[in-house]
Amino acid sequence: MKAKKGIYRFAAIEEKWQKRWRKDNLYQAVDFGKRANKFYTLVEFPYPSGEGLHIGHTFTMTGADIYARKKRMEGKNILFPMGWDAFGLPTENYAVRTGTQPQIVTKKNTDNFRRQMKKMAFSFDWSREINTTDPAYYKWTQWIFIQLFKRGLAYKKAMSINWCPSCKIGLANEEVIKEKIKTKSGKAREIEKYVDVCERCGTPVERRQINQWIVKITKYADRLIDGLEKTDFIEKVKAAQINWIGRSQGAKVKFPIASHSEFISESILNQVQDDGKGVVQDDIEEIEVFTTRPDTLWGATFMVIAPEHPVVASLLSSKFKVQSSKLKKIENYVGRARRKSDLERADLAKEKTGVFTGLTAINPVNKKKIPIWVSDFVLASYGTGAIMAVPAHDERDYAFAKKYNLPIIPVIEPLRSWDFNQNAYTDMEKGKMINSGPLNGLRPNQAIKKAVEILEEKKIGKRAVSYHLRDWIFSRQHYWGEPIPMVYCEKCAEKGITWWDTKEGKKLQSSKALKLKSSKQQKRFENLNLENLDLIRNLKLEIRNSSSPAGELAGWFPVPEKDLPVELPRVEKYEPTDTGESPLANVSGWGEVRCPVCGGPARRETDTMPNWAGSDWYYLAYVLAHKLNSLKSKVQSPKSKNIFVINKNVLDYWLPVDIYIGGDEHNTLHLLYSRFIYQFLYDIGAVPKDYPEPYYKRISHGVILGADGQRMSKSRGNIINPDKKWEQWGVDALRMYLMFIGPFEGTMVWNENALKGVARFLDRFKNIVLWSAKFKESPPVTDKDFLVVLNKTIKKVGSDLDNFGFNTAIASLMKLVNYLYESNINPNNKLITNKKVPPAFILSKENLERLIKLIAPFAPYLAEELWCEVLGNKFSVHQQTWPTYNKYLLEEKMNTIVVQVNGRLRAKIDIERSIANDKDAVILRAKKNSKIKRYLVGKKIRKVFFVSGHLINFVVE
């Protein structure tokens, strides 16, 4: 593609300066120095896809780059790094399709991305480039996982996951998309319905039970909320995180399981076991519920438990005496629920379904017997997996009660007349408690307090908090990810040997403790490899009953830290198997290892980590980047400390990240995960103690839509390729256009016409410098207003850049150029160009330099060319200091005072600055104004408002 006409020859200068910048390593951050001077500017690192840099990347990074460049010119020690979040499905899919190793594809893609970023003149410190797929990098990703495990924050559990029957692969939640489908109901009416489908092939997903590693992020739920107070994140990001975590205050209440009562309607009565007792067996004697409204306890007329609730399992294993026909029904219902996708279960439009269990419970506050139902509208994963239903005051409970003819008892008296046969009354703040024994007459807010007091006093419940946030499913059955560094030993598992870092576990660290307390324990350790005694001490082993909560972890041990990283083996085939195992399970030899505890044969974990794992700590990796690589070759002794502790002083210097620029799509997942991991590292002393959060400030960047106003995508064909754009317009014009198109946080539509505008501007800017430079021997000529305009512009551009107001900063630069340009037009409207005639203005070298410095962050190539080649200055403009303004020069000689009459603008008058702040003088002058006279004549002035130096408003009758 040919360059557009009328634009300076950018291609040549771009090439020239790029080479020079690379050679001089212009943008390296310096570890250490004055701490107040450091400034860590972080922009989210990309996934290096085969398509190359997306225009959205160039947009975000240009903003970040301009910001970093300006701060750097202000003398800050800027850390502005870049790297690659390179594990991921597209690369793996490409590998599956073509048989090319993902490592090779990644290399190719990152090379391309790097080339494009350098072309865009992003001032990254390339010496700190990192790549999450580099073994030297993921060694520490694995190390972090091991620390999580050692502190009891990782466990293994059978989880229901999404399974694509076509791709034969387990899908992460992010890999499942919602799709609207239309189905026909009985009356041939079309209903829209959402189903979960596989992101890649569109096949509806199924549910499968798979053993997964889970990370207990929920343990940090409170801190993830409360920690936000210390940060300077923009409001919407904080809100998104708080929302996602979803903390609710309430109470947990225990409902004993009993039998039927007078309370239950006729139809239900018939279904209930009639002996009325003896239904309770074994350990399950009560069902605990979580409620945010303990004040409505007296209105609980039935209970509903989730299909996954343990009581259901007990029922089905005939622990309770329930008719077998009923059991069958329950079994059917539960089976159906299990096969439903999350989305189907969550479909609000659908009618609620459920079955009666045949069991009753006792409402502990009023001793009434209430039936227990099973329904899939109750989620096993939230609260306790069981609810008390208060149909009078909850719409879901109400719908359920109506459908199954269950009693509805109001406990809050509505303020207006209300028909409980029609609707639930959910206006919970208003009204008075009724039918609620000791709570009667209270307002609901007081009643909540009182109810909790009663619960705690009678020991039937207590205050409790519940979260929407779920624990983090950490296993992926994919090839292209970090191997989870765990080993499973069947023999040890049989003996119930578990790694367990509890207080008891620590006792075992001493060799005395290893002499073991009982013969039972002695027996368990009998076959242990004594050579591993040290290791055992290190591992903090403990023997546990395999049916204890740690039972699922019996036999699972982390790979010894000295053996990290567990490298991803090179394989021929990347396809997953039908069994839902990772392709690593098929690599012969790789999975077979020695048990680090008993020395016997053991198996590696073959699942890999989710994408988020590598990006959890990448901002730390940049700080450590130089160390990361040097450790690669060294064999570490098992006693050596970890990289974080060794390099504490560098981390101390750079952390926290001063500003983190990223997309809203990461507000809940990446941002939350990485904050969690940071807080965890903080707890184990791996990162500095003075600030418990990784990022000080977070701002969101905007999105650029295609020219059609739609999200850019291959299928829509509206993708903008940055390579093509800079070939046409030049990098500087592209950069300025991207920043000029709209506010940095906004949603913008690609509009090629506007590119013309900034290209024109750059050309004019160049002309201004050329004209004056041509007459550098002559004394400078400017008018008296020029310095005012220049100083104003310096101030405006500076403050705009600090606030990411790139579009307005550019507007003010344009204004300045227009001002100079217009002054160079002679009376015949002829432009004085580089003829022999001097321009109206000849700017001094000093002022030309200030102009060029102002534009340097935006247009680094042109600025360098003008600085070095036109002005003949020393390389490089990007190492100059940011221009300052003289505040005394900002004020013009004359002030324009706005004169209003009754708040309406009637005139503007120019007044000397010396008296513009003098109310009486201004009034006098305004009254003299002929226009104003017209409005004041014959009127009585009641009041005069005066904004000093700016505005005057006469209020007349």
Next chain:
RNA sequence: GCCGCGGUGGCGGAACUGGUAGACGCGCCGGUCUCAAAAACCUGUGGUGGUAACCCCACCAUGUGGGUUCGAUUCCCACCCGCGGCACCA
């Protein structure tokens, strides 16, 4: 339903803690240069109305309807629309 953000000319967008609404750019109208076109450059450009016309003047305009205020795009109340996120969370 809940949370967040937004609604300003033909278009993208400006407007500091309430104080000249429409900066800057695109587009468009007219002009300069040219054989012509492109490029470049200059002028004008929210709407309606008044005057033969210019200067000018008046009125109406920031999603809708109210309110507070000398004065509201900005603050308050109610609503409408759009975008993004979450969503049977007890």
